Amino acid sequence: MPRLPADPEGFIRANTALERPAMVPEFALWLASEYVPIWQATEEWLEAQNIDPPYWAFCWPGGQAIARYLLDNPAEVRGRQVIDFAAGSGISSLAAARAGARSVLANDIDAMSLVATRLNAQGNGLHVDLSDADWLAGPDGEPAADVVIAGDVCYEREMSQRALAWLRSHAVRGRLVLLGDPGRNYFSAQGLEERARYTIPTSLQLENRGMRETVVWRVMPVA
Numbered sequence: 001m002p003r004l005p006a007d008p009e010g011f012i013r014a015n016t017a018l019e020r021p022a023m024v025p026e027f028a029l030w031l032a033s034e035y036v037p038i039w040q041a042t043e044e045w046l047e048a049q050n051i052d053p054p055y056w057a058f059c060w061p062g063g064q065a066i067a068r069y070l071l072d073n074p075a076e077v078r079g080r081q082v083i084d085f086a087a088g089s090g091i092s093s094l095a096a097a098r099a100g101a102r103s104v105l106a107n108d109i110d111a112m113s114l115v116a117t118r119l120n121a122q123g124n125g126l127h128v129d130l131s132d133a134d135w136l137a138g139p140d141g142e143p144a145a146d147v148v149i150a151g152d153v154c155y156e157r158e159m160s161q162r163a164l165a166w167l168r169s170h171a172v173r174g175r176l177v178l179l180g181d182p183g184r185n186y187f188s189a190q191g192l193e194e195r196a197r198y199t200i201p202t203s204l205q206l207e208n209r210g211m212r213e214t215v216v217w218r219v220m221p222v223a
Contacts, residue, residue, distance in 0.1 A: 018030060083148050084096065085167070
C-alpha cells in the first residue's frame with residue numbers, strides 16, 4: 001500500500017522549502033535544504049510520519065541534466081508524448097512540459113513522489129499526468145510514448161540492470177530514450193550515445209563532492 005502521511009501536501013510544505021535547482025533555475029521546487037526538518041530526518045522519524053526515504057525531496061543531478069537538455073533542445077519533445085520513469089521531484093517532467101510536449105506522464109512507485117510532482121507542476125503553472133504503476137514489472141499497463149526519459153536510476157546493481165533493459169526495450173520500439181546519469185557505481189555506457197555533458201553543483205551531504213559531471217545519454221536499440 002502507498003505510504004502517505006495524513007496530509008501529504010501539508011507535510012511537503014512544512015518539511016521542505018521552495019528552491020531553484022542550480023542547473024534549472026527556471027523552476028521552483030519543494031526541496032530539502034539544510035534548514036528544513038526533512039534534511040535532518042532520522043529513519044525513525046520518517047517511519048513515524050509514515051513515509052519512505054524522501055528521495056523526491058532532492059533534485060538529483062541526473063534529473064537536472066535531463067531537464068536542462070530538454071529546455072535547451074525543445075524539439076526533442078515538442079508535440080510528442082513523453083513518459084518519465086522514476087520521476088522523483090518531477091523536474092524532468094516539468095522541463096518536458098515547458099518544452100512543449102503534447103503530454104507528459106510522470107511515473108514513480110513512491111506515492112509521495114507523485115504528490116511532490118503534482119505540487120511542483122502546479123507551482124510552475126504546468127500540467128503533468130501521474131502514474132504509480134511498477135513499469136519494470138512487465139508490459140501490462142505501459143503507456144504509449146514517443147519519448148522516454150529517466151534520471152539517476154543506476155544507484156543499485158539490480159535496479160540498474162532492470163532499468164537499462166527496460167529503457168532499451170523502448171529504444172528497440174523506435175522511441176527516443178534519454179538517460180541522465182552522474183557516473184553512478186552501477187552505470188554502464190555500453191550501447192549509449194552521449195548527447196550532452198554538464199557539471200552540476202551538488203550537496204556534500206548527498207554526493208560527497210561539491211560538483212558532479214553528469215551526462216545525458218541516448219539509449220540505443222542494441223547494446
